[in-house]
Amino acid sequence: MVEAPFDTSYDFVLVERASLFISSGLVCRLTPLTASFGPSLPVQMRCSSQSLPEWRDGRHSPLRLLDKDLAGSRRNYIFGEEEEEKEEEEEEEEEEEEEEEEEEEEEEEEEEEEEEEEEEEEEEEEEEEPPPPPPPPSGYRTQGHEIEVNHQ
Structure with a gap:
């Protein structure tokens, strides 16, 4: 494991509290987070093979910090x-x-x-219209208002 100091001058840091990230067989350990980011807990961080020389030389590699709060949601701290x-x-x-x-x-x-509203209006209109008169019994024909009796 490669020890690395926590420094806010990092461009971005990928860190999740109490979680291990393994990438290219290398795990880097950051020192505990400062109080401004919550309780001081040891954190593990993922390092790519490209960042290995930077860690060995003591230079900062670009990392993104992800802090997991108690509710389990993630907040990103971007530098x-x-x-x-x-x-x-x-x-x-x-x-x-x-x-x-x-x-x-x-x-x-x-x-x-x-x-x-349109459906209700249509229903109300249908209710307001009087029903058509019943058809006359067979043998009767209607013309206007008069009823003719067919005596056949």
């Missing part, structure tokens, strides 16, 4: 302006998508309400 800008853009896109979905749902609800 580096480019990564922050990308994340902000992604968040804005997600918010726009959510707003569009909400608008679509509202439109669908309005359409459903309009359809229901």
Whole structure:
């Protein structure tokens, strides 16, 4: 295992508390997280074969920090302006998508309400119309308001 100091000057750090990541047969161990990121716990981190020389030389490799909170959700701590800008853009896109979905749902609800109102109006109109008069018994013909009796 290669020991590495925790330093916020890293571009990004991929870390998950009390979890092991093994990549290319190498596991790097970071020192415990500082209090600003929650309780100090030992953390394990994934290192690629490309980052090995940087760790051996003592240089910082680009890593992304993922802190798992007590509820189990993940928060990303990004260090580096480019990564922050990308994340902000992604968040804005997600918010726009959510707003569009909400608008679509509202439109669908309005359409459903309009359809229901139209159906109710049609039902009311049908109820208001008087039923057609029953057909005359056989042997009788109707013309206007007079009934003719067929004496055949």
